[in-house]
Amino acid sequence: MSFTAELRKTADPIYKAIFSHPFVQGIGKGSLPADSLIHYVKQDFEYLNTFMQIYGIAISRCENREDMAMFAEQIGFILHSETHPHHNFCKVAGVRYEDLQYEPLAPTAHHYTRHMLDVAHRGSLAEILAVLLPCPWTYQAIGDYLYETFQPKANHPFFDWISFYRSNGEMGVTKQFCKRLDELAAHATEQEKERMQDHFLKSCQLEYSFWEMAYVKEKWPVAY
Numbered sequence: 001m002s003f004t005a006e007l008r009k010t011a012d013p014i015y016k017a018i019f020s021h022p023f024v025q026g027i028g029k030g031s032l033p034a035d036s037l038i039h040y041v042k043q044d045f046e047y048l049n050t051f052m053q054i055y056g057i058a059i060s061r062c063e064n065r066e067d068m069a070m071f072a073e074q075i076g077f078i079l080h081s082e083t084h085p086h087h088n089f090c091k092v093a094g095v096r097y098e099d100l101q102y103e104p105l106a107p108t109a110h111h112y113t114r115h116m117l118d119v120a121h122r123g124s125l126a127e128i129l130a131v132l133l134p135c136p137w138t139y140q141a142i143g144d145y146l147y148e149t150f151q152p153k154a155n156h157p158f159f160d161w162i163s164f165y166r167s168n169g170e171m172g173v174t175k176q177f178c179k180r181l182d183e184l185a186a187h188a189t190e191q192e193k194e195r196m197q198d199h200f201l202k203s204c205q206l207e208y209s210f211w212e213m214a215y216v217k218e219k220w221p222v223a224y
């Protein structure tokens with residue numbers, strides 16, 4: 001079994017918990033409270049800003065143009081395409097996307113972005129790929145799960161969101177990252193592979209926590 005197939009197998013309970021989470025089920029059923037959608041978009045806009053910064057750090061560690069191009073292309077994708085699912089949530093919530101930008105991070109978004117930044121600053125390129133991979137991989141899995149389970153039609157409120165993330169047969173970012181991570185894992189030491197697995201599983205857990213954060217509109221404990 002490939003290194004990334006092992007990772008996916010180990011993380012299976014977390015993937016299953018994500019599919020069952022009420023926010024994800026709410027996307028499938030086409031029904032979510034507006035304030036949870038708004039909290040999600042506010043936090044995800046910030047999360048994606050940090051994600052692009054980490055791609056910048058990853059580029060600074062690359063030793064060939066193919067790797068540089070892979071990360072550079074993803075920065076463009078986040079800037080110009082990842083905005084579509086946010087627009088879908090804003091439309092359903094009845095708000096303007098421009099009004100949900102540059103908010104302070106809630107605790108879980110803070111935790112997840114600091115986890116990725118820590119690995120980006122201290123880890124190898126393989127460790128950076130491992131910490132980033134659950135982001136595209138869990139979303140693709142959610143898109144496929146929701147598409148198969150709820151069979152949404154074009155009039156479903158979250159049809160665009162589900163269609164955006166489900167796999168479309170192309171060499172998407174998840175496949176690209178898995179392929180490159182498997183190549184790097186083939187030359188990694190056992191200790192490095194353990195660190196890669198640890199980073200991957202923490203990011204999977206934090207993907208679950210991010211849905212929960214949005215659903216309960218998580219805040220810092222003390223208002224001031």
Ligand SMILES: Cc1ncc(C[n+]2csc(CCO)c2C)c(N)n1
Nearest residue numbers: 044047051074078135136139173210
């Ligand atoms: C918390 C959180 N996790 C994953 C995604 C999905 N996502 C974000 S960037 C990207 C492409 C990677 O180049 C994908 C698939 C999200 N929006 N928010």
